[in-house]
Amino acid sequence: MSDDYQRRSYGAIPVGTGQKPGVVVVDFQLGFTDAQYPLGGAPLVMRALENTARLLEVARRHGVPVAVCNTAYLNEREMPYWKITAVRETFLHSHPSTRLDPRIHDPAYDLQVTKKGPSIFFETGVANYFTKERVDTVIVTGCNTSGCIRGTALDSFSLRYRTLVPEDCVGDIEEQPHRDNLRDIGRRYVDVVDLAFCTDFIERWARRNSG
Structure with a gap:
């Protein structure tokens, strides 16, 4: 963080962890x-x-609530005004590219939603699910850092969740926008952490609630 941002108190207060995580x-x-x-x-x-x-x-x-999403549309008329040709041509319900990667999806466990905008929280019901599950700390994973991760992190912040973004669990097409966006949201809205921090948080939460 630059000295000028530090002098103006950006990033001075950590978000921290709360009583229950969700991913x-x-x-x-x-x-x-x-x-x-x-x-x-x-x-x-x-x-x-x-x-x-x-x-x-x-x-x-450990029984932590998990919500996963894809982005898909019925046709181009349903879409926002995307400036990305590949999104307009392939992010359709009928296209195989919209299927969730099986390496991260457990259909028997995860809440699965299809989103229409950048944020997983926008008009999807994920926040309602987390309310029912009493989640107060959201761990944000996925792609791309400069787009839908940033959008999700801002909505998570706006919904009053403590928000953690593990750097090694989010990705982008290029490293520079990945780093720049993590730096910027880390100054204002979230704690930028890593996989080890998040697994330790979950393990500690599980031990605390095992009795």
Whole structure:
């Protein structure tokens, strides 16, 4: 963080962890994780996929609520005004690229939603699910950092959740926007952490509630 931001108190107060975690998994659909598709296979996204799978194994084992999403539309008329050709042409319900990657999706456990905008919380019911489950701390994973992760993190903040973004569980097409956006949301809205921090938080929460 630059000295000027520090002098103006940005990032001075950590978000911290609350009483119960929940995990959101944003857009790990084949369109982003399979290199045969135009947006698929970016190295940072694949690293995030692997680390998120590790996080989810721990989360599910301890009964942590998990919500996963894809982005898909009936047709182009239903879409917002996307500026990305590949989204307009392939993010359709009928297209195989919208299927969730099986490495991060457990249909028997996860709440699965299809979102229409950047944030997993926008008009999806995920916040209602977390309210029922008494989640107060949201761990944000998925892709892309500069788009739907940032949008999800801002909504999580606005919904008054403590919000954690593990750097190694989110990814983008290029490293610079990945780093820039994590820096910016870390100054204002979230704690930027890592996989180890999140698994430790979940393990501590599980031990505290085991009795």
